[in-house]
Amino acid sequence: MKLKLLAALTTGLLATSAFAQTSVQDIDGYNRTTTYANGAVDRIVTDSLSARSFEAWVYYKEAGSECTSGYIFDELTGQQYGTVNIGTGGIGATMVDTVHFNNGFSDEQLKRNRVLALNCQNLEGEQFKVYHKFSALPVITWDTNLAGVGEYKRPDCTGASSHCGGRGWYDQVSYSSSLHIDNKNKDTYCSSTMNDGFESRVFNGYDSTPLFHTNHYALENAVYNYSGPAFRQTVTCHSPVGEVQRTQVWVVSGENDINLEVDYTVYK
Incomplete structure (x- = not known):
């Protein structure tokens, strides 16, 4: 009787172990691509179209593996932001899926590091919890100054000028900028534009x-x-998780009267 009971317990334990979920961590940090040494997933690549949503590609180690569900959570607090949708990578794609999160991140959530967690399995039925980290949006710290160069010029008020009394100008301006950028990952680049021309x-x-x-x-x-x-x-700054754009506008109001009147940040 004891032998039968022991055999039954052993069989049950083996069955439970065979389907126990193995945790597969992200050791690559917050970069665009995370690769995995073990488990059903070969790599996950962040490829978001908007900062408010999240998109990624999931590449499997072998055909027949799949991820069936998942969610996104705050790395620091553990707060869950919602579940993700999983779709195929395209017609005939047997080893790649897509992940979509369209719940919409708030401004505060965009400033935090987040984690994608997927429930996956391979062809043999082994279960894995796969994690992929993605960063907060870049932070742009910007101090600038604008000064007129040379003479401050005013509209010509002689003769029959109809523009007399309008705003003056400088032919040249001197611009200084101190710009510190923390992109939160190594897969981001930045660009800048100014007045046309x-x-x-x-x-x-x-x-x-x-x-x-x-x-x-x-x-x-x-x-x-x-x-x-x-x-x-x-x-x-163009990040795998979206874009952050900061705009400043200096206005020449008069002689030695140049002020920063617009300074705002947009998440895109």
Whole structure:
């Protein structure tokens, strides 16, 4: 009797062990791609179309493996943001699936590191919980200054000028920028634009960067031939989880009266 009971317990334990879920962690950090040494999944690649949603590609080690469900949670607090939808990678795709999260992240959630958790299994029925980290959006810290160069000019008030008394201008302006960017991952690049017809040089003299994690860029007293009333500059960082765009507008209101009147950030 004891032998039969022991055999039954052993059989039950083996069956439970065969289907126990194995945890497969992300040891690659917050970069676009996470690769896995074991389990059903070969790699997961973040490829989001918008900061408010989340999209990724799941590549399997062998045909017949699949991920059936999953969710996204806050890495620090563990708070769940919602479940994801899993679809095929396309017609005839047997070893790649897509993951979509369309619940919409809040501004605060976009500033936090998050984790995708998927329930997956291989062809033999082995169960795996697979984790893929993705970062917060980049943080742009930006200090700038704009000053007029040379004489402040006013509209010609002689004769029959109908524009007398309008706003004045400088033929040139001097622009300084101190720009610190933390992209949260190494798979992000940044670009900048300014008023039409002018090339921005905020990235140490250039208007764009290669991929980088964290860096500081300085531009000291760059002189632009610019006589307009508003001097606009925009910096955009393009991350696997979406884009963050910061815009500043300096306005020339009068002689030695140049002020930063617009400074805002948009998540895209």
